[in-house]
Amino acid sequence: xxxxxxxxxxxxxxxxxxxxxxxxxxxxxxxxxxxxxxxxxxxxxxxxxxxxxxxxxxxxxxxxxxxxxxxxxxxxxxxxxxxxxxxxxxxxxxxxxxxxxxxxxxxxxxxxxxxxxxxxxxxxxxxxxxxxxxxxxxxxxxxxxxxxxxxxxxxxxxxxxxxxxxxxxxxxxxxxxxxxxxxxxxxxxxxxxxxxxxxxxxxxxxxxxxxxxxxxxxxxxxxxxxxxxxxxxxxxxxxxxxxxxxxxxxxxxxxxxxxxxxxxxxxxxx
Numbered sequence: 192x193x194x195x196x197x198x199x200x201x202x203x204x205x206x207x208x209x210x211x212x213x214x215x216x217x218x219x220x221x222x223x224x225x226x227x228x229x230x231x232x233x234x235x236x237x238x239x240x241x242x243x244x245x246x247x248x249x250x251x252x253x254x255x256x257x258x259x260x261x262x263x264x265x266x267x268x269x270x271x272x273x274x275x276x277x278x279x280x281x282x283x284x285x286x287x288x289x290x291x292x293x294x295x296x297x298x299x300x301x302x303x304x305x306x307x308x309x310x311x312x313x314x315x316x317x318x319x320x321x322x323x324x325x326x327x328x329x330x331x332x333x334x335x336x337x338x339x340x341x342x343x344x345x346x347x348x349x350x351x352x353x354x355x356x357x358x359x360x361x362x363x364x365x366x367x368x369x370x371x372x373x374x375x376x377x378x379x380x381x382x383x384x385x386x387x388x389x390x391x392x393x394x395x396x397x398x399x400x401x402x403x404x405x406x407x408x409x410x411x412x413x414x415x416x417x418x419x420x421x422x423x424x425x426x427x428x429x430x431x432x433x434x435x436x437x438x439x440x441x442x443x444x445x446x447x448x449x450x451x452x453x454x455x456x457x458x459x460x461x
Contacts, residue, residue, distance in 0.1 A: 225413045225443070228450065232442035235290045236435070239299055242289055243438035250282055250437050254430040269330075276326055276375065277319045284308055284315055284387045286441030314386050317393045322375055329371030372422075376415045377404060384448035403451045414447055 236243050257271040288307040292299045308315075381400030389396050404411045421440055424432045 225410055225417060225447070228414070228443040228447040229439070231446040232439050235293060235442040236439055238293055239289055242299065242301065242304075243286070243442075244434060246282065246285060247434040247437045251425075251430040251433040253278075254425055254433060258426070258430065273323050273326060276322050280315045280319050280322070280379065280383045280386075281308065281312075282437070283383050283441045283444060284311060286438055287384055287387050287445045290442050290445050311387050314393050314396070315383070318379075318382060318386050318397070321393075321397075322379055325378065326371055326375050329374060330368060333368065333371065372419060373415065376418050377401075380404060380411060380415055380418065380444065381448050381451070384445050388448075399452075400448075403448065403455060406455055407451045410447070411451070414444070418444070 254275070257267075257275065261268050261271055285304050285308055288304045289299055292303060292307075297303070378397065378401070381403045382397045383400075385400040385403075386393055386396035389399075418440060421432065421436045425436070
């Protein structure tokens with residue numbers, strides 16, 4: 192898609208003109224809500240339907256293949272979940288690059304997106320590894336806590352599953368898994384865009400993400416729930432929700448990070 196077409200194109204043909212996508216100078220002083228992030232994300236999706244939906248289809252296909260594998264080999268559930276956690280930052284970073292290129296007025300081509308991804312690959316890989324380790328440690332601690340609390344009463348088959356890192360049908364395990372998921376999503380919500388925007392400092396990027404998360408607790412708490420809900424729908428209902436849902440939430444996540452950062456900077460200057 193050429194930039195002149197994107198800038199001058201009619202909304203019915205090429206999505207919104209680029210001028211309508213640029214944030215207003217007063218955007219940083221507006222009340223931060225998840226709805227404002229979604230509005231900006233929807234504009235990105237309208238402007239880049241082919242790349243956005245293509246990425247959504249690719250991820251939905253991967254999730255569907257993983258679910259098919261799990262249905263035949265249940266022991267692959269945990270590796271599949273960890274694999275999805277590992278690739279998620281890279282997928283979201285691609286959407287971040289698409290939105291950034293779009294709003295900078297440049298051509299949004301697959302090659303440019305992949306080049307930006309290559310430059311931040313090491314930092315994103317480090318963050319992915321950290322998220323996977325948090326998930327593994329959290330789930331293992333949950334399993335150990337359940338085994339200790341049940342003591343000698345724990346059934347042998349449940350103990351076998353817990354010791355092997357499997358999934359067991361216990362309410363306490365699912366509650367613990369939900370808590371681990373909440374921690375992972377909280378770390379990733381603004382941590383991924385922060386690391387992607389400053390790939391030279393993974394630790395400082397995570398710190399920035401957590402600081403913004405703390406400063407804007409109301410909006411970001413809702414947003415973490417939204418991310419977890421989309422993931423749950425993809426797993427328990429159908430991966431097809433990711434075709435539109437993934438690029439939409441990824442764009443919204445990027446705008447949420449930028450708006451929160453500008454809002455924080457504006458508050459500090461006043």
